[in-house]
Amino acid sequence: MYINRISDEYKRVFSCKVYKLAIDGGFSCPNRDGTCGVGGCTFCSSQGSGEFAARGTDISEQIEKAKMLVAQKAKSAKFIAYFQSFSNTYAPKEILKVKFEQASKRSDIAALCIATRPDCLPEDTLELLSDINRDKPVYIELGLQTIHEATARAINRGYPIDAYDRAVDELKKRNIYTVTHMIIGLPGETEEMIYETARYIGESGVQGIKLHSLYILSDAAIKEDYYEGKVKVLSMDEYIRLLAGCIERLPESLVIHRLTGDPPKAKLIAPRWSADKKRVLNSINRYLSDNDVTQGSRLQIFQI
Numbered sequence: 259m260y261i262n263r264i265s266d267e268y269k270r271v272f273s274c275k276v277y278k279l280a281i282d283g284g285f286s287c288p289n290r291d292g293t294c295g296v297g298g299c300t301f302c303s304s305q306g307s308g309e310f311a312a313r314g315t316d317i318s319e320q321i322e323k324a325k326m327l328v329a330q331k332a333k334s335a336k337f338i339a340y341f342q343s344f345s346n347t348y349a350p351k352e353i354l355k356v357k358f359e360q361a362s363k364r365s366d367i368a369a370l371c372i373a374t375r376p377d378c379l380p381e382d383t384l385e386l387l388s389d390i391n392r393d394k395p396v397y398i399e400l401g402l403q404t405i406h407e408a409t410a411r412a413i414n415r416g417y418p419i420d421a422y423d424r425a426v427d428e429l430k431k432r433n434i435y436t437v438t439h440m441i442i443g444l445p446g447e448t449e450e451m452i453y454e455t456a457r458y459i460g461e462s463g464v465q466g467i468k469l470h471s472l473y474i475l476s477d478a479a480i481k482e483d484y485y486e487g488k489v490k491v492l493s494m495d496e497y498i499r500l501l502a503g504c505i506e507r508l509p510e511s512l513v514i515h516r517l518t519g520d521p522p523k524a525k526l527i528a529p530r531w532s533a534d535k536k537r538v539l540n541s542i543n544r545y546l547s548d549n550d551v552t553q554g555s556r557l558q559i560f561q562i
């Protein structure tokens with residue numbers, strides 16, 4: 259069994275335990291305000307998937323609050339400021355600079371992690387990220403979810419696949435570490451479609467991937483289709499089997515940042531199994547070990 263896990267990479271890069279402090283930069287999303295769409299991605303919550311982020315206007319204050327939550331177990335740890343809610347590069351460069359530097363200039367922050375959309379990375383923002391990246395590592399997270407246009411339309415993602423390709427190329431040119439989000443079990447997707455997305459991400463030139471199952475939240479648009487029976491969720495066993503299939507199709511060098519989601523329990527409608535992250539992770543690890551799942555083992559490499 260071999261899985262390239264983020265915990266190992268953090269140990270290599272930072273030489274100690276690392277905690278991510280989820281903060282809310284106060285941004286919105288162009289897929290909600292009408293710029294490229296309204297209503298947002300159908301699976302996204304009213305808080306832009308940032309339920310665990312600290313709240314407040316001041317970034318430093320939020321970092322202090324978030325640190326207090328992990329203070330006991332994090333005595334000799336390092337911290338990553340995680341701009342998680344909504345699209346965290348969706349603002350003019352001047353505003354982004356102030357917010358990001360409030361985090362990056364702190365001595366207790368070892369790196370920034372910034373979640374955003376591929377179509378929210380104009381040239382001046384890329385240059386800003388590149389400048390910060392020279393001082394401290396910057397991890398950019400891109401919410402791709404699927405490579406299939408029909409699914410992208412069904413979930414109202416609001417950008418085409420070439421926006422992802424362009425963003426990855428631009429980030430790669432600037433040596434910025436990029437992590438792609440993928441959802442397993444999106445409406446209408448077959449097993450083969452899921453594996454095609456995993457392969458595509460693996461070949462796209464990013465350094466990391468985050469995987470989780472589709473889950474239905476009480477304030478997400480997709481709940482209507484779920485209640486009407488138009489959308490189904492995976493069982494835990496189905497999810498784990500598909501997850502293992504994806505891992506086998508990812509290159510060994512790609513770092514896996516997440517093997518399952520962490521939905522907010524108070525809002526979770528389905529699947530209920532996904533609420534117990536510890537149990538899910540134990541089941542995943544058991545399956546991967548029992549079946550000797552090896553990252554990259556189903557990647558075909560054609561050589562002349």
Ligand code: SF4
Nearest residue numbers: 287298299302306344
């Ligand atoms: S998932 Fe991201 S891109 Fe989609 S609506 Fe939510 S914040 Fe916007």
